[in-house]
Amino acid sequence: MNRVALARYDPAVSNVQALNRRRFLQSVAKTGAASALMSFSPLRAATTTQHVEKVIVVTFGGGARDEETFAPEGQQYIPHLVGELIPQATFFTQVVNRGILGHYVATASLATGCYETFNNFAPVSPANPTIFEYYRRDRHRRASDAWVIAPSNGFNHIGESGHRIYGKGLGATVVLPKQLLEVANGNRGADYEHLLRDNYESIVQLPSDGEHVISVHDLAELMQLSMTDFLAHARMIASPDELSLYIAQHLMQKIAPSFMWITLHDIDIAHSGAFSLYTNAIQRSDRICADLWQSIQNNPEYKGKTALFILPDFGRDGDTDAGGNGFQHHRTGDALSRTTWIIALGPGIRENITADRPVESIDLVPTLAALLQCNARFAQGHLLHEVL
Numbered sequence: 001m002n003r004v005a006l007a008r009y010d011p012a013v014s015n016v017q018a019l020n021r022r023r024f025l026q027s028v029a030k031t032g033a034a035s036a037l038m039s040f041s042p043l044r045a046a047t048t049t050q051h052v053e054k055v056i057v058v059t060f061g062g063g064a065r066d067e068e069t070f071a072p073e074g075q076q077y078i079p080h081l082v083g084e085l086i087p088q089a090t091f092f093t094q095v096v097n098r099g100i101l102g103h104y105v106a107t108a109s110l111a112t113g114c115y116e117t118f119n120n121f122a123p124v125s126p127a128n129p130t131i132f133e134y135y136r137r138d139r140h141r142r143a144s145d146a147w148v149i150a151p152s153n154g155f156n157h158i159g160e161s162g163h164r165i166y167g168k169g170l171g172a173t174v175v176l177p178k179q180l181l182e183v184a185n186g187n188r189g190a191d192y193e194h195l196l197r198d199n200y201e202s203i204v205q206l207p208s209d210g211e212h213v214i215s216v217h218d219l220a221e222l223m224q225l226s227m228t229d230f231l232a233h234a235r236m237i238a239s240p241d242e243l244s245l246y247i248a249q250h251l252m253q254k255i256a257p258s259f260m261w262i263t264l265h266d267i268d269i270a271h272s273g274a275f276s277l278y279t280n281a282i283q284r285s286d287r288i289c290a291d292l293w294q295s296i297q298n299n300p301e302y303k304g305k306t307a308l309f310i311l312p313d314f315g316r317d318g319d320t321d322a323g324g325n326g327f328q329h330h331r332t333g334d335a336l337s338r339t340t341w342i343i344a345l346g347p348g349i350r351e352n353i354t355a356d357r358p359v360e361s362i363d364l365v366p367t368l369a370a371l372l373q374c375n376a377r378f379a380q381g382h383l384l385h386e387v388l
């Protein structure tokens with residue numbers, strides 16, 4: 001545990017936040033759905049005995065607060081999560097992130113199951129093996145079976161660690177849709193400027209070292225992606241996350257990979273201080289999650305055998321903390337910015353259940369490994385036994 005980073009973390013606040021989330025959702029369930037949301041009980045049988053063969057992970061872009069999501073005043077922004085997905089899911093209300101609250105390093109920590117400690121703005125690989133490497137090595141899967149779709153050029157090393165036993169050649173294939181768009185458009189960014197903004201809190205433009213990165217041309221070929229179609233679609237959409245959704249749906253149709261990881265990031269526009277752009281992005285992320293779930297249901301390669309995990313990388317600051325700026329940033333390291341949630345749904349995963357015990361964001365990897373039948377032996381988290 002990093003004592004400096006956690007100096008402001010108060011577990012009692014996390015616990016209150018988790019119970020509030022459960023209460024907020026219960027009030028919705030009572031008014032809207034047929035059955036009320038139940039607390040997890042180890043005695044309750046799973047809804048089905050089907051097995052998970054494929055997994056899709058969505059990080060709920062850049063962190064949102066409960067005031068704009070699960071609280072009564074926030075539920076207007078997440079109608080799909082609240083009304084469609086959570087009633088079919090096991091919902092973890094208290095997922096604590098004890099690591100560094102920068103998007104790349106936090107997302108890398110989610111993917112390794114260890115709190116990575118590298119500089120968030122450095123172009124480096126995670127130190128510990130990623131879930132993609134465990135999966136590909138143990139299950140003898142090709143690179144085309146594990147994909148990461150990531151929001152900004154700073155994420156180009158997330159698919160593969162620098163670990164001496166795993167690492168090179170065993171990672172996920174990483175798609176950076178913005179990079180694809182730049183190349184497809186002949187580096188004439190003007191037409192797509194609204195899609196090409198990079199990470200909203202990047203301080204410097206990082207040099208791309210080119211290592212481990214296959215050429216965009218080879219990548220497009222591997223994806224069976226027509227650049228003409230891609231450009232035509234990009235012209236019609238409003239945000240980088242919609243571009244990521246397009247790539248994900250394209251991969252599902254053409255290649256049907258067993259493992260996809262999609263990092264949404266539009267919500268982080270909150271750093272600009274524009275509340276309406278932040279809530280618009282939450283609404284968009286909510287819709288994208290529902291669209292992905294629908295794509296799973298509409299595709300025989302995925303329907304009935306795919307688990308979907310949705311979780312933020314971390315939260316944002318509270319309104320009352322003098323060290324923060326409310327929704328705008330995530331700089332205080334307080335309990336509100338550290339206490340997130342996980343929505344897990346799919347075959348064999350209990351529906352309409354909350355698990356309120358404190359778990360950690362690094363518990364995701366051991367859980368995914370159990371579902372994908374590989375051994376995440378260097379991961380430091382623990383199994384989320386509620387979904388197994």
Ligand SMILES: [Zn+2]
Pocket residue numbers: 062103201268271330
């Ligand atoms: Zn941010």
